[in-house]
Structures are given as structure tokens and as C-alpha cells.
Amino acid sequence: MTELKAPFRYDHVGSFLRPKKLKEARTQYQNNEITYDELKKVEDEAIIDLINKEKEIGILAITDGEFRRSWWHFDFLGALVGMEYYEKSHGLQFHNVETSKKGIRVVGKIDFENHPFLDHFKFIREHVGDSTVKFTIPSPNMLHARADKNTEIYTNENELIEDTIKAYQKAIQAFYNEGCRYLQLDDTSWASLFSEETREKLVAEGKNPQEYLKTLQYVINESIKNKPHDMTITMHICRGNFKSTFHSSGGYHYAAEVIFGGLNVDGLLLEFDDERSGGFEVLKHVNRPDLKIVLGLITSKFGELEDKEAIKARIHEAAKYVSLDQLCLSPQCGFSSTEEGNILEEENQWQKLTLIKEIAEEVWG
Numbered sequence: 523m524t525e526l527k528a529p530f531r532y533d534h535v536g537s538f539l540r541p542k543k544l545k546e547a548r549t550q551y552q553n554n555e556i557t558y559d560e561l562k563k564v565e566d567e568a569i570i571d572l573i574n575k576e577k578e579i580g581i582l583a584i585t586d587g588e589f590r591r592s593w594w595h596f597d598f599l600g601a602l603v604g605m606e607y608y609e610k611s612h613g614l615q616f617h618n619v620e621t622s623k624k625g626i627r628v629v630g631k632i633d634f635e636n637h638p639f640l641d642h643f644k645f646i647r648e649h650v651g652d653s654t655v656k657f658t659i660p661s662p663n664m665l666h667a668r669a670d671k672n673t674e675i676y677t678n679e680n681e682l683i684e685d686t687i688k689a690y691q692k693a694i695q696a697f698y699n700e701g702c703r704y705l706q707l708d709d710t711s712w713a714s715l716f717s718e719e720t721r722e723k724l725v726a727e728g729k730n731p732q733e734y735l736k737t738l739q740y741v742i743n744e745s746i747k748n749k750p751h752d753m754t755i756t757m758h759i760c761r762g763n764f765k766s767t768f769h770s771s772g773g774y775h776y777a778a779e780v781i782f783g784g785l786n787v788d789g790l791l792l793e794f795d796d797e798r799s800g801g802f803e804v805l806k807h808v809n810r811p812d813l814k815i816v817l818g819l820i821t822s823k824f825g826e827l828e829d830k831e832a833i834k835a836r837i838h839e840a841a842k843y844v845s846l847d848q849l850c851l852s853p854q855c856g857f858s859s860t861e862e863g864n865i866l867e868e869e870n871q872w873q874k875l876t877l878i879k880e881i882a883e884e885v886w887g
Contacts, residue, residue: 528583528789529704529754529788529789529816529850529852530582531850531882532581532850533583533791533850534585534852535658535708535818536658537585537594537856537858539866539871540589540858543568544564547560548592568587569586569587569646569649572586572589579876581875583654583655583656584646584653584655584656585657586646591861592860593624593860593861594708594856594860595660595664595668597639599626599664599668600626601637602689603634603635605629607626608627627669628676628682631675632688633688633689634690634696637696640697640700647700647701655704661707661708661757662741663709667710683741690746691744691748694745694755695750698749703752704753705756706757707742707787708760709757713759713761713772715735715777716773716774716777717772718772720772731776735776735777746787755788756787756788756816757790757791758790758791758792759774759792759793760859774804778804778807783807787813788812789814789816789850792816792817793854794819794840795823795854802840802843808843811845814848815848816852817837818854818855819854820851820877820878821853822856822857823855823865823866827877828877830877830884837849837885846885846886
């Protein structure tokens with residue numbers, strides 16, 4: 523099965539479990555026991571090993587596993603012009619667990635320049651050979667969902683939105699100029715619309731869920747509107763992933779028309795691994811034959827392997843609502859959205875990806 527354009531029939535979300543040596547080096551760096559150059563050497567070696575492993579099992583979209591990050595989103599957002607990291611009084615509340623207290627806040631006008639992720643991309647590009655590099659960054663919506671605002675800098679929320687859009691337009695072009703042809707935007711902000719309970723929380727915060735939905739759509743479409751024609755931009759819609767727990771529940775129904783019929787991305791990587799995600803009937807709102815739907819049917823949260831025939835049956839169930847030719851397969855999320863990682867072994871993640879490849883080859887030939 524040869525595919526020239528992403529997303530691929532068997533794809534993945536991007537992050538991998540951090541090797542023990544890398545975790546130890548990050549701890550040593552945080553404790554001022556080694557220099558940044560010493561940490562970077564360990565990161566470089568770990569990423570090269572990861573690239574070789576990805577190639578060995580036949581992954582078509584090669585990532586750096588997000589090995590240089592502590593969080594899937596804060597590391598990118600905090601390095602934008604006008605942003606900074608800081609220690610919060612509490613972390614994010616997931617199901618029965620709280621994250622670390624890292625936070626980001628607006629301290630100036632938002633812009634994109636001299637961003638360290640460009641060097642991260644260049645490193646993986648230089649080591650993949652002829653393979654496709656998949657690079658992941660948080661969606662622009664995540665800045666508004668997770669950053670603490672400063673009303674003295676941005677007296678108008680719309681000004682912050684427009685500056686964020688401009689920064690992302692610059693970022694997309696900068697990654698393209700360095701050779702990036704497959705960029706993935708990771709986004710958990712949509713999940714706040716997926717259940718009645720979380721929509722009620724939005725209302726309590728003074729937000730109108732319908733207006734919020736329109737804003738999320740606007741930010742994505744404006745941010746990517748100038749992308750080069752030969753660059754693929756996908757979006758992964760997530761309900762949270764921290765130490766094998768989740769943040770939100772609910773199907774796509776409330777936002778289905780916008781997500782499947784109103785976003786101008788080239789592909790959507792979607793969570794469909796358990797009952798929290800709802801059914802496939804929402805796919806009836808897909809109104810573009812060129813929009814790829816990547817079904818996240820394999821969980822990245824636990825090591826037990828799914829039944830191959832059951833997954834194939836679910837793919838064909840989804841094909842009742844959208845053409846089989848538009849469908850792809852992946853895990854529902856990354857294996858390590860934060861440096862802590864999910865509760866499974868490294869060997870489990872490779873078994874999962876091998877299973878996905880086997881299923882894809884049997885379904886699509």
C-alpha cells in the first residue's frame with residue numbers, strides 16, 4: 523500500500539513514551555546537575571533512535587515523539603513572542619488526577635519569530651532521509667483556552683485573536699520554508715462543547731457556546747488560509763490525555779456541522795476509542811470528498827491490544843456515513859502527551875502501531 527499524501531491510511535498522533543535515559547536527563551537538567559548542551563545530546567540520540575524504530579516498523583509519518591517537550595502545547599505556546607511560562611497555584615484537573623502546575627500567560631503582543639521549534643523540525647528533517655516528517659504543534663485555539671490573559675496588553679479579546687492568527691500564519695510559512703509538508707494542529711478546546719455539563723460551565727464563565735464554536739472555527743480557518751497548496755494541515759481533536767486519564771467526555775454532535783463541514787483542514791484525527799466519543803453518525807456531516815477522516819479506534823492509554831476483527835468491523839461501520847476511501851486509522855491520541863507518559867510499556871506502543879498497519883493493509887489493500 524503506497525501512499526504519497528498525508529494523512530496516511532495508518533497514521534499516528536505524534537508523541538511517544540520518553541525513554542528512561544531521557545527522563546533521567548531532563549530531571550538532572552531541572553536540578554542543575556547537567557548543562558543544556560548535555561541534555562540536548564541525550565535528546566538528539568533518543569530522537570535518532572526513535573526515527574530508526576519508526577522506520578523499522580513501517581510508520582509513514584515520522585515524528586520526533588515530542589521528546590524535547592514537557593507538554594504537548596505549553597512548550598510551543600510559551601515560546602511565542604509575548605508569552606511566558608510560570609508556576610500556577612494548581613494544575614489542570616483530569617479524571618481523578620491533577621497535572622503539574624505549569625502555566626502560560628500573555629505578557630506582550632503575540633508574534634512568531636526565532637521560535638525554538640524551527641530548530642526541532644530541522645533536526646528531524648535532517649535525519650529522516652526520504653521519509654515524510656510529521657510535525658505537531660498546538661492549535662491556535664489553545665492559546666485562548668489555556669493562557670492567562672492580560673487586559674492591559676489586550677483590552678479587546680478580538681485583538682488577541684487576530685494577533686494569534688497572524689502569528690500562526692507566520693509559523694505555518696516558516697515551517698514550510700524549512701521543508702515541512704505535513705503539519706498537525708492539536709486541539710482540546712472543542713471538547714468543552716461536547717457535553718451538556720461542559721457547555722453549562724462555559725455559560726457560567728459568561729461564554730455563549732454557539733459563539734464560542736464560531737470563534738474556534740474562525741481561528742482555525744483564518745490561521746491556515748494562506749497555507750501553500752502542497753502542504754497538508756490536519757487537526758487532532760482530543761478530550762485530554764494525561765497519565766492514561768481524560769479531561770472531557772461527549773460525542774461530536776453539538777459541533778459536528780462545523781467540525782466536519784466547516785473546517786478547511788485536509789484531515790481530522792478523531793477519538794473514537796470508547797463510549798465517551800459517541801457514534802459515527804456524526805460523519806454524515808462530512809461534505810468534502812477530499813477531507814480525510816482518521817479514525818482513532820486504538821487506545822493509546824492502555825497496553826492491551828484490541829481485537830483486529832472488531833476494529834475492522836468498526837471501520838466498515840464508519841464507512842456507512844463517509845466513503846471508505848476517505849477513512850484512515852490511528853491511535854486515538856499520542857502515547858505521551860506530557861513527559862510523564864501513559865500507563866503502558868514502550869513495547870506496547872509499537873505493538874499498537876504494528877496492529878494499525880496490519881489492519882490498514884487488510885482493509886485498504
